[in-house]
Amino acid sequence: MSRAPLAKLKLLPVDIEVERLPGGGMILRSRQPLGPYPRRFTEKLAHWAEAAPDRTFLAERTAAGEWRRVTFAEAYRLARNIGQALLERRLSPERPIAILSPNSIDMALLMLGALHVGIPYAPISVAYALMSTDYGKLRYIFDLLEPGLVYVGDGQRFAPALRAVGLRGAELVVGANPAEDLPATPFAELAGTAAGPAVERAFESIQPEAIAKILFTSGSTGMPKGVINTHRMLCSNQQSWAQTYPFLAEKPPVLVDWLPWNHTFGGNNNFGNTVWHGGTLYIDEGKPMPGLVEKTVANLREVSPTIYFNVPRGYDMLVPYLERDAELRDNFFRRLDFLCFAGAALPTHLWERLDKLAVAARGERVLIVSAWGATETAPGVTAVYFETDRPATIGLPQPGTELKLVPNGDKLEMRVRGVNVMPGYWKREDLTRAAFDEDGFYCIGDAGKLTDPNDPSKGIEFDGRIAEDFKLLTGTWVHVGSVRVSAIAAGAPVIQDVVVTAPNRPDIGLLVFPNEAACRALCPDLGNAPLADVVADPRVRARVAAALDRLAAAATGSTNRVARALILAEPPSIDANEITDKGYINQRAVLTRRAALVEKLYAEPLDPDVIVPGGSTRPGT
Numbered sequence: 001m002s003r004a005p006l007a008k009l010k011l012l013p014v015d016i017e018v019e020r021l022p023g024g025g026m027i028l029r030s031r032q033p034l035g036p037y038p039r040r041f042t043e044k045l046a047h048w049a050e051a052a053p054d055r056t057f058l059a060e061r062t063a064a065g066e067w068r069r070v071t072f073a074e075a076y077r078l079a080r081n082i083g084q085a086l087l088e089r090r091l092s093p094e095r096p097i098a099i100l101s102p103n104s105i106d107m108a109l110l111m112l113g114a115l116h117v118g119i120p121y122a123p124i125s126v127a128y129a130l131m132s133t134d135y136g137k138l139r140y141i142f143d144l145l146e147p148g149l150v151y152v153g154d155g156q157r158f159a160p161a162l163r164a165v166g167l168r169g170a171e172l173v174v175g176a177n178p179a180e181d182l183p184a185t186p187f188a189e190l191a192g193t194a195a196g197p198a199v200e201r202a203f204e205s206i207q208p209e210a211i212a213k214i215l216f217t218s219g220s221t222g223m224p225k226g227v228i229n230t231h232r233m234l235c236s237n238q239q240s241w242a243q244t245y246p247f248l249a250e251k252p253p254v255l256v257d258w259l260p261w262n263h264t265f266g267g268n269n270n271f272g273n274t275v276w277h278g279g280t281l282y283i284d285e286g287k288p289m290p291g292l293v294e295k296t297v298a299n300l301r302e303v304s305p306t307i308y309f310n311v312p313r314g315y316d317m318l319v320p321y322l323e324r325d326a327e328l329r330d331n332f333f334r335r336l337d338f339l340c341f342a343g344a345a346l347p348t349h350l351w352e353r354l355d356k357l358a359v360a361a362r363g364e365r366v367l368i369v370s371a372w373g374a375t376e377t378a379p380g381v382t383a384v385y386f387e388t389d390r391p392a393t394i395g396l397p398q399p400g401t402e403l404k405l406v407p408n409g410d411k412l413e414m415r416v417r418g419v420n421v422m423p424g425y426w427k428r429e430d431l432t433r434a435a436f437d438e439d440g441f442y443c444i445g446d447a448g449k450l451t452d453p454n455d456p457s458k459g460i461e462f463d464g465r466i467a468e469d470f471k472l473l474t475g476t477w478v479h480v481g482s483v484r485v486s487a488i489a490a491g492a493p494v495i496q497d498v499v500v501t502a503p504n505r506p507d508i509g510l511l512v513f514p515n516e517a518a519c520r521a522l523c524p525d526l527g528n529a530p531l532a533d534v535v536a537d538p539r540v541r542a543r544v545a546a547a548l549d550r551l552a553a554a555a556t557g558s559t560n561r562v563a564r565a566l567i568l569a570e571p572p573s574i575d576a577n578e579i580t581d582k583g584y585i586n587q588r589a590v591l592t593r594r595a596a597l598v599e600k601l602y603a604e605p606l607d608p609d610v611i612v613p614g615g616s617t618r619p620g621t
Contacts, residue, residue, distance in 0.1 A: 082113025095148025
């Protein structure tokens with residue numbers, strides 16, 4: 001069956017150099033050299049303030065629902081003012097800025113002001129303050145940073161967390177709603193400080209190796225690690241992105257984006273892309289969660305993006321709205337150049353539905369791409385810059401980055417070297433030493449495989465986390481990443497995510513995190529009943545059983561045959577490291593915290609809550 005044509009875009013030519021290594025490994029690199037790039041990140045902001053002073057740079061919803069807009073000229077002026085205020089406070093790498101705020105214009109201006117005068121800042125996940133109950137990660141980060149200034153977007157909202165962890169002598173700056181018992185400086189005071197000659201002196205003194213920001217990892221295997229991001233990392237990464245997707249220079253990009261700036265995807269790639277190319281970023285206050293995705297939908301009714309970034313869970317929640325509403329669909333696809341996802345593979349059914357929507361809206365498919373990297377690589381390492389319909393494809397190395405593939409058991413471990421790689425972890429030399437191999441490649445912990453083993457230029461596919469894979473009692477390896485993706489696809493839309501169980505067991509099981517909205521849609525008569533009652537309903541259980549049947553029909557052996565599943569009524573916990581604020585599930589943490597449920601899954605006789613394929617009473621029969 002022929003596919004609809006693909007919209008044409010100017011992309012980086014596929015031209016990969018392959019260096020073979022002893023023992024079966026290889027190093028891949030693009031033959032296109034990385035072009036020159038600025039020494040300091042805000043050089044681009046200054047450029048657009050002069051070249052397109054009146055163009056909207058940032059926009060966000062006000063309390064009245066209108067768009068507040070800031071132009072490039074206004075942003076540059078305010079960033080310089082804020083830079084002056086920060087210099088007057090004698091902030092430094094020893095006394096950096098800690099930021100607790102959802103994405104906002106004021107937060108963006110503070111970040112740009114700090115970048116412009118060379119003062120490091122650390123945007124911290126708001127979940128550590130608003131979703132956590134013990135504030136353990138926030139306390140650890142404050143202890144590590146020793147900030148000289150703490151900014152919060154809403155003083156009252158973050159007050160309980162600040163009281164719990166303490167300000168430790170740092171100045172508190174508040175965007176709005178100060179708490180009476182926490183003395184604070186209004187953000188407007190910083191923005192209203194007149195910039196003087198010290199601002200330009202500080203800007204001119206910034207070297208490429210200077211610390212731009214400290215980004216904290218999600219802490220999936222312990223407490224978060226502070227990743228040092230330099231100006232060289234940020235600038236080289238955007239230059240590489242510009243060479244990978246040269247069509248971005250043809251028109252200023254327009255983004256509608258929710259991805260948090262405390263993460264490298266949203267804060268480095270997406271925000272940085274807007275600054276670099278003189279684009280417009282509409283700050284999306286929505287999220288891929290029931291009750292919040294509706295805000296994303298409302299924004300997309302008004303704004304037609306030219307590039308759209310999201311995680312697979314975000315697309316999963318957005319696609320049904322696009323399918324039900326032709327006007328929304330047409331506005332979404334009207335100016336769209338490409339869709340980008342990262343963090344996990346996009347399920348095949350979502351890929352196909354997005355293709356179908358694009359064709360219905362404009363008569364052609366839109367390029368769907370993925371990219372791969374890490375907080376430690378700022379973030380880009382590989383990207384898809386060629387046509388593919390394989391959701392697991394993470395592309396090929398971008399200019400300026402080398403990718404080493406090293407045999408590790410029956411997999412190829414991926415390692416990275418380039419100017420975009422971090423110099424190390426903040427105040428953790430032990431972790432820094434352990435993160436690099438003898439050739440200076442960063443050991444990211446992910447595995448990859450060649451789409452065509454005989455032709456590396458055909459692309460690389462994500463092959464899971466090295467540490468997540470395990471062996472069954474039979475000694476057979478289970479590749480968690482591929483089983484997870486297959487299970488989510490087979491159980492769509494009822495299955496939101498799964499955790500694959502478990503080492504040293506006779507067969508593969510699943511702990512299923514349900515899609516609450518989809519489950520409730522199957523059981524409308526249950527109304528607002530507790531989720532535990534909904535997932536216990538025979539209609540929901542039948543859908544999960546049908547998914548297991550589909551997986552069993554496609555299985556080739558014990559390495560990918562799912563024999564049992566248990567639907568979870570309790571959502572993943574951020575305090576227990578089970579989930580990040582972008583919705584990524586930490587397999588190891590879930591298995592550890594819910595060990596009793598794993599035992600229940602494998603108990604004999606079979607527990608009535610356990611679902612098995614084929615309607616049998618025992619797994620594997």
